[in-house]
Amino acid sequence: MRKQKHRSAQNAATGRGRWWKGACLAIVLVTVGQSAYWLTNTAKAQEKEASAVTSVVLGQSMKNEAEVATRKADELKNRPIGMREFRAVVEVEDPSTLKAGDEVDVALVTLGGDHGHVEKILKKVRVQSVEVPRGEKPEPEKVVAAEEEAAAEHVAPELYPTRVVTLQVTSGQLEKARVADAQGILRLSPYVDHANVGMLESIASNFVANLFQPLLLFFFMGFAIPLLHVPFEFPKALYQSLTIYLLVAIGWHGGELMAALAPSELAVAGGLAVVGFVVNGVIGIAATWMLRTFTPMRRIDAVTVGSYYGSDSAGTFVTCLGILATLGMLHDSYMPVMLAVMEIPGCLVGLFLISRLRRQGMDISGNMPDEAGYSGPAGDDSWSDGAGTGEADPYAHDDSKKLAPKSVGAAAAHSGGILSPKILHEVFLNPGLFMLFGGLVVGFISGRQALIDPHVVEGPNNFFVMMFKGALCLFLLEMGITACRRLQDLKSAGFGFIVFGLLAPNLFAFIGICALHAYSMALGHHFETGTYALMAVLCGAASYIAVPAVQRIAIPEASPTLPLAASLGLTFTWNVTLGIPIYIEMAKFVIDTFPVPVS
Structure with a gap:
């Protein structure tokens, strides 16, 4: 009897489990179907919008859309790829001089207290058309009176004619506007x-301007903590x-902007992703060669540091985004995709070169036959299989385990190469890439x-x-x-290693600018100057995030100290202080010297 009851209970539980699984599957199928239907409809709507040459209209609706669409069809032939239209009711300092074809700066005016706050958000934007708002008539008397009153008080007038x-x-300017x-x-x-100023003067001006931005002041504040x-x-x-x-925010914003891109622009972004992948792979190999040639480092350490430079830095990327926003410089919306794509080549280059060293007889401590301390080639039984992934924090300062090949990944890399x-x-699928790609997908669908x-x-935008x-x-x-603490690790690195950490980034950045151009x-x-x-x-x-994680798994013989000392203590510090202003001037020089022909 008890068995029968127990069997009935089991059957009921099984039935409930099957019912629950069936309900979940039905919900998933309905959700996927709705999403597919919605994406198809939005794609058709966007395609129809693009074919009609209608743009995003904000601030005031157009009265005759058919007439506007016909006018836009004629203008589209001479419009560069990626240009949009933004239409709104705005204030104009001097309406009598504003006409179609002029280039203007756009500022945001927010009211607070007794006076408004004015912040410039866009520079050098071309005016396509100017109209007087419907139902309003110009009132020059009131405008002149306001300007005269403001001039007497030596302040800018708070209200201008619209x-x-x-x-x-x-597309980037459109989102910002x-x-x-x-x-x-x-x-x-x-x-x-x-x-019309010299390059050195422009670099000095940008450096002084950036030096006192809140972003760098916080960096210097943190840098001073270990020193003091x-x-x-x-x-x-x-x-x-x-x-x-930060990773999700970068992905979200990039995906949201990519949702408004035309198919031709997405094709351009795909080609650029291939270019960036190849360039960073070449940089990883070049960095390894430079370190082997100009420093007395072990080969395994040279390969590891080179692989760090064949990848990219999310921290430097977000810092550059902040500086570009402060300077009012624009960038193409798909650059967050480049951050994810260009992080991978350094990992692959490092794993490939390390596998070659292992085949050439590298010992269990990472030494090669012609290097001091070599103890003979390491066999498969020299690799431990039960030590896990080691220290999880890439900023930990524990050097006691730096030569212990203790991870499962190391054994797999030794026997199976980079296909483990x-x-x-x-x-x-490291956490950083997943968060970035996840933010891109969510931002794209939401966009x-x-x-x-x-x-x-x-x-979400708020x-x-x-x-x-x-x-x-x-x-x-x-x-x-972290950067200040990593500087202490450079005492035994040698002068050539320090010079590499400070000068090599400029060479690699110039290679990237030339490849993009x-x-x-x-x-x-x-491309936008900010994209360069x-x-x-x-x-x-x-x-300093993705490659250290791979190194902990696959290259535990290499020193964990030297690559992080270079990437954080030297290169990151250089890039966020002097590097980014120099790269901006490099980009301007290349753009002005070799203008892009109009297709």
Whole structure:
């Protein structure tokens, strides 16, 4: 009887389990079906929008869309790839002089207290059309009176006459203008070209301007903590939270902007991803050769450090994003994809070169036959299989285990090369890449929804876009602490290693700029100046998250101290202080010297 009851209970539990699994499967299928249906409809809507040559219209609706579409069809033939239109009611300092074809700066005016706050958000934007708002008439008497009163008090007037203005913008500019228009009032002023200064003067000006930005001040604040022996430890949980937030925010914003790209621009982004992958692979090999030639390092350490430089740095990338936003410089929306793609080559180059060294007889401590301390080739039985992945924190200063080949991944790499499932999983699905790619996918899907209902992205934008700089300041505080501590590890590195850590990033950044410009000239496609700067930091920076994780698994014989000392103590510090301004000037020089032909 008991058995029968027990069997009945089991059957009931099994039935409930099957019912629950069936319900979950049905929900998943319905959700996937709805998503596919929605994506198809939004794709058709966007395709229809592109074919009709209609643009995003904000601030004021157009009355005759058919007539506007016909006019735009004629203008599209002479418009560069990637240009959009932004139409809104804006303030104009001097409406009598504003006309179609002029280049203007765009500022955001927000009211607070007795006076408004004015912040320039876009530079050198071309005006397509200017109209007087419907139902309003120009009132020059009131405008003149306001300007005279402001001149008497030596302040700029807070209220200017309004006009309905259509601007030609890129997708990045469109997003920035859209967000700003929701925050306050936009004001136009004539663009003034300050480019007629020497390169050295421009670098000095940018350096002084960047030196006192909040981002770098927080970095210097953190850098001073170890120097002054301040008893402060940055909370590890907070650092991890900031890293997750910044990676997801970069992915979200990039995916949201990519949702508005035309298929031709997505093709350009795909080609650029291939270029970036190849360039960083070449840089990883070149860095290894330079270290082998100009420093007395062991071959395994040269390969490891070279692989760090064949990858990129998320910290340098987000710092460059903050500086570009401060300077009002734009970049193409798909650059976060480049951050993810260009992190992989260094890992693959390092694993490939290390596998060659192992086949050439490297011993269990990482020494080669012609190096001091060589103890004979390591056999398969010399590798331990039960030690796990070692220390999880890439910033730990424990050097006692640096020569102990104790990980399962090391044995797998020794026998199976770079095709070990554990190694491939760490390369392509490490937490940083997953958060970045996840943010891209979510941002892209949400951006497609926002093409129909802009309110979908309002809340996430307030979190991921508005709070980005504040979170970056705290992140750079921790980076300053870590960079200063890593400088102590350079005492035994040698002068040549220090010179490499400071000068090699400039060479690699220039290679990246030249590769991007060659790709630009081959396509006849103009990239934003900020895109050049981001490409430079992706090529000139060194990894300190992804590659150390792979090294812990696959290359435990190598020193964990030297590569992090170079990437954080030297290269990161150089890039966020002097490097980024220099790369911007390099980009301007290349763009001006070798102009891209219009296709």
